Amino acid sequence: MTKSFSQNQLTRYPIYLKILKELRNEGRAFASSRLIASRLGYNEEQVKKDLAAVTNNSGVPGRGREVQGLIDDIETFLGYRDSTTAVLIGVGRMGQALLDYPGFADMGLDIIAAFDSSSDKIGIEINGKAIMDVSRLEEMMPRLNAHIAIICVPASHAQSVADKAIAGGAVGIWNFAPTHIAAPAGVFVEDVNLASSLAVLSHRIRDILKED
Amino acid sequence: MTKSFSQNQLTRYPIYLKILKELRNEGRAFASSRLIASRLGYNEEQVKKDLAAVTNNSGVPGRGREVQGLIDDIETFLGYRDSTTAVLIGVGRMGQALLDYPGFADMGLDIIAAFDSSSDKIGIEINGKAIMDVSRLEEMMPRLNAHIAIICVPASHAQSVADKAIAGGAVGIWNFAPTHIAAPAGVFVEDVNLASSLAVLSHRIRDILKED
Numbered sequence: 001m002t003k004s005f006s007q008n009q010l011t012r013y014p015i016y017l018k019i020l021k022e023l024r025n026e027g028r029a030f031a032s033s034r035l036i037a038s039r040l041g042y043n044e045e046q047v048k049k050d051l052a053a054v055t056n057n058s059g060v061p062g063r064g065r066e067v068q069g070l071i072d073d074i075e076t077f078l079g080y081r082d083s084t085t086a087v088l089i090g091v092g093r094m095g096q097a098l099l100d101y102p103g104f105a106d107m108g109l110d111i112i113a114a115f116d117s118s119s120d121k122i123g124i125e126i127n128g129k130a131i132m133d134v135s136r137l138e139e140m141m142p143r144l145n146a147h148i149a150i151i152c153v154p155a156s157h158a159q160s161v162a163d164k165a166i167a168g169g170a171v172g173i174w175n176f177a178p179t180h181i182a183a184p185a186g187v188f189v190e191d192v193n194l195a196s197s198l199a200v201l202s203h204r205i206r207d208i209l210k211e212d
Numbered sequence: 213m214t215k216s217f218s219q220n221q222l223t224r225y226p227i228y229l230k231i232l233k234e235l236r237n238e239g240r241a242f243a244s245s246r247l248i249a250s251r252l253g254y255n256e257e258q259v260k261k262d263l264a265a266v267t268n269n270s271g272v273p274g275r276g277r278e279v280q281g282l283i284d285d286i287e288t289f290l291g292y293r294d295s296t297t298a299v300l301i302g303v304g305r306m307g308q309a310l311l312d313y314p315g316f317a318d319m320g321l322d323i324i325a326a327f328d329s330s331s332d333k334i335g336i337e338i339n340g341k342a343i344m345d346v347s348r349l350e351e352m353m354p355r356l357n358a359h360i361a362i363i364c365v366p367a368s369h370a371q372s373v374a375d376k377a378i379a380g381g382a383v384g385i386w387n388f389a390p391t392h393i394a395a396p397a398g399v400f401v402e403d404v405n406l407a408s409s410l411a412v413l414s415h416r417i418r419d420i421l422k423e424d
Contacts, residue, residue: 010412012408014410015407096305107410108414148413174409178230178315197386198319200223201402202291203291209359
């Protein structure tokens with residue numbers, strides 16, 4: 001498949017997966033696009049298009065597609081079945097929350113080590129992951145065969161940490177620091193920017209409150 | 213102003229703000245759209261359009277717009293100067309990280325209380341915020357005059373907690389649970405879906421790794 005997927009479209013697949021697993025747990029073997037669309041409040045045509053892009057299973061008229069087959073195809077598409085190795089940098093509250101989160105392994109993300117600059121943290125383990133000195137990041141990335149760097153440091157350190165991770169071979173940056181990270185071609189930066197998310201929420205609710 | 217703003221456009225304003233504060237800290241009184249665009253790797257025309265939508269300050273030819281004036285206008289636009297009251301539900305790792313985060317107050321988000329179902333947590337305070345029994349959520353929302361509910365509970369409880377918050381008067385849901393939340397018209401749901409964000413990252417880096 002050489003289809004290209006928009007950012008918005010990609011974000012929908014984990015949500016389809018969630019709903020499909022719910023349907024499976026309810027004992028349903030088949031699901032129509034209409035049913036999936038209604039559960040999610042999505043447009044039915046969009047659901048059809050999204051699913052057709054990742055599965056060859058075109059379904060049975062009147063019954064829909066096989067639920068387990070769809071789950072398998074979406075998990076394969078999302079790479080949940082071949083894991084990618086990541087390191088996490090910055091073991092504050094957010095970093096710890098991510099290190100503790102059990103769900104990433106099922107999504108094909110294997111966080112194998114963490115880095116911090118604080119001597120209180122270097123040398124300890126969280127959830128079985130060793131915390132190393134951030135000064136060793138560039139040297140350790142290739143030794144760990146890690147392709148993703150998860151950045152959880154304060155905004156002021158984010159770029160310099162990302163630069164070191166990229167020098168060490170990172171091709172993906174998952175950025176939780178509230179700032180922009182510049183990266184060369186061949187490196188993809190995905191931001192989890194809570195300030196931006198909050199900006200959307202605040203703007204929309206001010207519109208709602210004004211209507212009252 | 214009755215302009216309508218796309219989701220993508222709204223997410224850019226906190227990033228402009230960050231860069232403008234950096235420019236101010238570097239001692240610059242004026243900034244051109246070109247300079248801002250180059251710092252962010254954005255298209256210059258887009259920067260012009262975005263800024264024109266939220267400021268009446270059209271700038272000085274050859275010098276650009278006044279940095280402090282732009283900061284003021286964007287902060288006003290984003291509502292950072294009139295705070296909105298929120299409650300947080302689910303005081304696990306993620307919930308605690310959000311309760312501890314000092315930046316939200318500057319963004320106009322005032323988290324005044326938290327709710328949990330665990331007797332270990334009910335009655336304690338985190339960062340000066342009392343944790344109450346989640347069974348009191350619906351009753352307390354209007355008493356606290358809270359318009360936003362920040363949902364940090366497990367996916368399986370997210371909808372029922374959101375329903376209670378909405379019954380208590382929430383018009384905005386900031387959803388950190390990895391699931392879809394259905395809400396009636398007049399309620400806006402903003403998702404921080406790490407699974408979706410990771411799906412984008414994984415897909416893009418697989419493309420990059422394949423190119424090698």
